[in-house]
Amino acid sequence: MSEILAKYGFLIVPIVKVGILMGLVMTLDAYLTWLERKVIAHIQARWGPHRVGPHGLLQPLADGIKFILKEDPMPTGVDKKAYFFAPFLTLMLALTSLSVIPFGPDITIFGYTTNFGIADVNISLLVLFAITALGVYGIALAGWGSNNKYSLLGGLRSSAQMISYELALTLSVVGVLLIAGDFSLKHIVEKQAGDFGLLSWNIVGLTKGGGGFTQIIGCICFFLAAIAETNRIPFDLPEAESELVAGYHTEYASMKFAMFFIGEYTSMISVSSLFTILFFGGWLSPFPASWTVTHYLPSVIFIPLGLWVFYDGIRYETMLGRLILPGLGAVFTVLGFALFLFSPVNEAIQGPFWFFAKVGFVLFFYIWMRGTLPRFRYDQLMDFGWKFLLPVSIANVVLTSAVIMWRMK
Amino acid sequence: MISGVLVIFFVLAGLAVLGAVSLIWQSHPIHSALSLILVMVSLAGLYLLMGAEFIAAVQIIVYGGAVMVLFIFVIMLLNAGVEERTNFSKMATFGGVPLALALGGIIAAAIARSSGQLAAPAAAQGALTSTRDLSKLLFSEFVYPFELTSFLILVAILGAIVLAQREN
Numbered sequence: 001m002s003e004i005l006a007k008y009g010f011l012i013v014p015i016v017k018v019g020i021l022m023g024l025v026m027t028l029d030a031y032l033t034w035l036e037r038k039v040i041a042h043i044q045a046r047w048g049p050h051r052v053g054p055h056g057l058l059q060p061l062a063d064g065i066k067f068i069l070k071e072d073p074m075p076t077g078v079d080k081k082a083y084f085f086a087p088f089l090t091l092m093l094a095l096t097s098l099s100v101i102p103f104g105p106d107i108t109i110f111g112y113t114t115n116f117g118i119a120d121v122n123i124s125l126l127v128l129f130a131i132t133a134l135g136v137y138g139i140a141l142a143g144w145g146s147n148n149k150y151s152l153l154g155g156l157r158s159s160a161q162m163i164s165y166e167l168a169l170t171l172s173v174v175g176v177l178l179i180a181g182d183f184s185l186k187h188i189v190e191k192q193a194g195d196f197g198l199l200s201w202n203i204v205g206l207t208k209g210g211g212g213f214t215q216i217i218g219c220i221c222f223f224l225a226a227i228a229e230t231n232r233i234p235f236d237l238p239e240a241e242s243e244l245v246a247g248y249h250t251e252y253a254s255m256k257f258a259m260f261f262i263g264e265y266t267s268m269i270s271v272s273s274l275f276t277i278l279f280f281g282g283w284l285s286p287f288p289a290s291w292t293v294t295h296y297l298p299s300v301i302f303i304p305l306g307l308w309v310f311y312d313g314i315r316y317e318t319m320l321g322r323l324i325l326p327g328l329g330a331v332f333t334v335l336g337f338a339l340f341l342f343s344p345v346n347e348a349i350q351g352p353f354w355f356f357a358k359v360g361f362v363l364f365f366y367i368w369m370r371g372t373l374p375r376f377r378y379d380q381l382m383d384f385g386w387k388f389l390l391p392v393s394i395a396n397v398v399l400t401s402a403v404i405m406w407r408m409k
Numbered sequence: 410m411i412s413g414v415l416v417i418f419f420v421l422a423g424l425a426v427l428g429a430v431s432l433i434w435q436s437h438p439i440h441s442a443l444s445l446i447l448v449m450v451s452l453a454g455l456y457l458l459m460g461a462e463f464i465a466a467v468q469i470i471v472y473g474g475a476v477m478v479l480f481i482f483v484i485m486l487l488n489a490g491v492e493e494r495t496n497f498s499k500m501a502t503f504g505g506v507p508l509a510l511a512l513g514g515i516i517a518a519a520i521a522r523s524s525g526q527l528a529a530p531a532a533a534q535g536a537l538t539s540t541r542d543l544s545k546l547l548f549s550e551f552v553y554p555f556e557l558t559s560f561l562i563l564v565a566i567l568g569a570i571v572l573a574q575r576e577n
Contacts, residue, residue, distance in 0.1 A: 079437070079439070081440060081443075082439065082443075121462075122462065123462045123463060123466050123540070126462075126463070126466035126467070126470070127466060129466070129470055130453075130466050130469035130470050130473070130474065132474075133469060133470045133473060133474025133475065133478075134446075134450075134469065134473055134474060136474070136478050137443075137446070137478070137481070140478070140481055140482070140485065141439075141443075141481075143485075144439060144481075144485050152485065155485065156482070156485060156486065159478060159481070159482050159485070160482070162478075163475070163478055163479075163482075166474075166475075181541075183540060
């Protein structure tokens with residue numbers, strides 16, 4: 001096994017990793033829609049999806065089947081090239097952006113050491129920004145190619161919005177870059193490791209060598225700009241349904257619409273990952289590295305969660321629910337005990353555990369905002385981007401450089 | 410000998426040439442702009458192949474992203490239609506065709522005279538590769554040209570604002 005890996009590992013390992021990541025992200029996307037509908041429903045005192053499967057857990061599957069089986073009409077007068085190319089481009093760029101994100105520290109399997117992500121590029125942050133820069137085309141082309149005035153307005157709005165907020169997004173990261181002195185996301189995370197756990201992350205900036213400086217301004221600017229870049233509420237002007245029907249994807253149905261949909265959720269995941277990496281220490285644990293007892297935290301969370309799902313599931317009203325939910329609970333419980341017993345696996349899972357916990361919280365925050373905030377007006381959106389976010393991001397760059405200069409003296 | 414690098418080079422170079430030809434061939438401005446994006450992105454790939462990572466990323470961010478988005482935005486905003494085809498003008502027949510042939514001849518001669526070896530990656534020649542080296546040079550040796558360029562861009566921005574504000 002290890003000989004084969006040593007010889008052909010450079011070819012096999014990336015393919016396996018891409019396969020795993022694709023499966024994982026598609027599942028995550030599907031259940032993110034479920035989570036979003038559930039959370040928003042509960043915010044609005046409704047139940048949300050609860051018919052298909054227990055607690056609506058099979059709803060994403062039903063949605064998927066619906067997307068595949070639906071009729072896909074093409075309106076007359078569309079620009080065929082742009083109309084067909086746009087959804088592919090959106091989905092392709094969204095998935096490509098995940099390829100440079102490190103989900104954990106390097107791991108060794110069967111004597112083969114590899115990075116916990118698909119590609120470990122030393123300009124990974126720039127690659128991400130390059131992909132974001134190209135992301136506008138999918139939406140702009142969809143809007144223009146559909147031969148529909150609402151689509152065109154949506155496409156125009158989104159182009160203008162993405163150009164405006166890209167500046168603030170890029171500038172808000174410069175502070176982190178100045179501290180890390182590196183474009184590699186892996187090194188940016190490693191720079192945030194320190195004796196103080198979560199106090200060493202860039203958002204607080206108490207690193208061991210004293211090279212850090214709090215990036216809370218950059219963090220807030222990045223988050224706001226990132227919401228605008230992913231076209232989410234309160235900045236979802238490109239698809240404002242009360243004004244533009246559905247914006248740039250008005251004329252899309254079936255799988256082509258699903259591609260935009262999956263693309264949007266995937267870019268949400270990649271932006272949340274980037275946010276976690278830049279300001280919240282990526283895969284690092286929030287506790288000081290010397291506290292080894294916190295390594296049992298995954299078990300401490302999984303076992304009670306599994307037991308609760310089991311207990312809740314055996315009383316569920318439908319037969320299917322009484323089968324699925326206790327099964328799910330049992331899986332969680334067994335997983336928790338397995339992590340408790342097999343220490344090497346537990347150590348290997350620490351990085352990804354914290355990474356996905358943080359990303360999950362950021363995604364929940366996204367949904368929470370959607371359930372809470374109303375949409376901006378278009379001129380307010382532009383004013384906010386150019387007159388508030390951009391100056392504040394530049395001020396953060398100046399402040400951080402001044403602090404670094406002052407320390408160098 | 411066909412190595413992996415050479416194959417990637419020919420794919421990227423082919424895409425760039427294809428994009429450039431398609432840019433002229435397409436009758437709709439948006440399709441032409443899209444072809445130009447293909448050229449930009451293929452060029453970025455070629456830079457990457459030569460070991461200039463930073464330039465490659467900046468090529469996509471600035472040219473592929475910012476500049477071309479502006480092009481597309483303007484074309485969409487003006488709602489420009491399909492362009493009209495005209496016959497060859499006299500200028501093109503007597504000036505353009507010989508010039509194009511001459512350029513083709515020069516390129517062909519340059520290829521024929523070369524040793525058939527691919528240029529080594531920039532790193533091997535001791536040139537700048539890392540962003541750190543590049544920025545050090547930019548802010549020490551070339552600081553005056555850099556600052557002058559920034560000043561020029563600032564003037565252009567101010568000019569644009571003045572022109573836009575004139576009507577009020």
